[in-house]
Amino acid sequence: MRDLVFKNLTSRNKTRRIILAKETIDEEGILTKIQKHLIYDIHELKEAAPQNESIKNELYITKEKNTKLKIESFFIKMRSSAYVNSDNRIFMVNFLHSLRIDLSAVAV
Numbered sequence: 001m002r003d004l005v006f007k008n009l010t011s012r013n014k015t016r017r018i019i020l021a022k023e024t025i026d027e028e029g030i031l032t033k034i035q036k037h038l039i040y041d042i043h044e045l046k047e048a049a050p051q052n053e054s055i056k057n058e059l060y061i062t063k064e065k066n067t068k069l070k071i072e073s074f075f076i077k078m079r080s081s082a083y084v085n086s087d088n089r090i091f092m093v094n095f096l097h098s099l100r101i102d103l104s105a106v107a108v
Helices: none
Strands: 003-011 016-025 030-045 057-067 071-088 088-105
Touching: none
Parallel strands: none
Antiparallel strands: 003 016, 016 030, 030 088, 057 071, 071 088
């Protein structure tokens, strides 16, 4: 059995977009839950992007395993920014991507 939920949300002023996908899979006695989360935040810059400013990148990864409860989890989160030039306008795009995978044994 497979369930899929997909959400695409955009703010009224179109500066923020959130995309969420959830999937649940129940196969061969293992329940798998996958959640993908993408957030984009866009701001127009009034002046040119600073040349000497470095963009801060973050990466966070965890993995947990509980053999007693027969549960395993994996989580990854990445956060960063990018400068984008479009029609002689400069934008700063901040984004956050996350992925969570949970595995568990299904009681028979």
